Amino acid sequence: MRRRSPVPPAPLPQRDGIDAVRVRLPADPGGVWGTVGDHLVARFGGAIGAGRVAEMLGAGRFVGLEGALSGDEPYVAGRYVWFHRDFAPEVRVPFEVRIVHRDERIVIADKPHFLATTPRGQHITETALARLRRELGLPALQPAHRLDRLTAGLVLFVVRPEDRGAYQGLFSGRRVHKEYEAVAPYDPDVALPVVVRSRIVKERGVQTAREVPGAVNAESRIELVERRGGLGRYRLLPATGRTHQLRVHMHGLGLPILHDPLYRGGGGAVGAQEPGGADAEDFGAPLQLLAKVLAFRDPVDGRERRFESGLRLAAWPGAAAG
Secondary structure, three states: OOOOOOOOOOOOOOEOOEOOEEEEOOOOOOOOOOEHHHHHHHHHHHHHOHHHHHHHHHOOOOEEOOEEOOOOOEOOOOOEEEEOOOOOOOOOOOOOOEEEEEOOOEEEEEEOOOOEOOOEOOEOOOEHHHHHHHHHOOOOOEEOOOOOOOOEEEEEEEOOHHHHHHHHHHHHOOOOEEEEEEEEEOOOOOOOOEEEEEEEEOOOOOOOOEEEOOOOOEEEEEEEEEEEOOEEEEEEEEOOOOOOHHHHHHHHOOOOOOOOOOOOOOOOOOOOOOOOOOOOOOOOOOOOEEEEEEEEEOOOOOOEEEEEOOOOOOOOOOOOOO
16 A cells, blocks of 8 residues: 655744644646646635635645746646635734643643634634644644533643644543532532433534433533532533533523523523624623633643643632633
8 A cells, every 4th residue: 555655844934833734635626727826726716716816826825845926837736836825804802821730741721711722714814723833833733632612721832743632632532530510500409419411412603512312422521529509510520421421411500600601591401502603702700610620630741730720710700700
């Protein structure tokens, strides 16, 4: 079996902590692309317009291993092309990423509410990954896992590419102990602690996940730590990592997490979305969910590691905002 040649390193440096887009020219059995420019217009013209593609070619923004491309180069299947996309303006999340731990292999960061872990959709430069690459001068930094954008707390980033698989394997292999903290309504009729097991699905293009009949794929232990008035502070221990799992399970118990824009009201149907959708940010009312503890045996040196977030959930009476 013929092995594919390794992908060459990008000839373009990162911009604002974001890698250049890499394109590998596909096979062209019909011979419709006589030049590299023909293919780039066909591939990206529908999104940004053929004129914009031509402008980028004229400005030397499409680059091959030999340098900037004019677009008149003959089309060769398998050739690599790189470019930096145009970044739309983003509202800056007005909270900083705090460093809990840093060594030669990993960075443990306290991600604030509202900041995405990695570039996706409309959140590109305003992400924890882009910020940390810029601020720490670590262009190869990558996350070993992801945290919901609206959730605050601990994220493990890997410094060296050769170590990435080992740390990612901890999470995919469920060998990380994770504890979350949440503030939600107190209901004496909900018997706690409880282990919630259900099947959660999330359809592409739909903001909310939902519980459906079928084989269990999500498990969470919910504990009440203390109660103050009509609020409870809860410890959440996920055994699995489905999208929005803790938010869905708390909602299903009739204990929706405070300031959750997607899962509101009692158990059953998902509550109405806030005006403007989930992206109508209110930085003064963050989701009261915090990834508080990460603990694991280090896959490189075998040491037992435990990290705790320095952030606090501001809605808990007497708590100092993190």
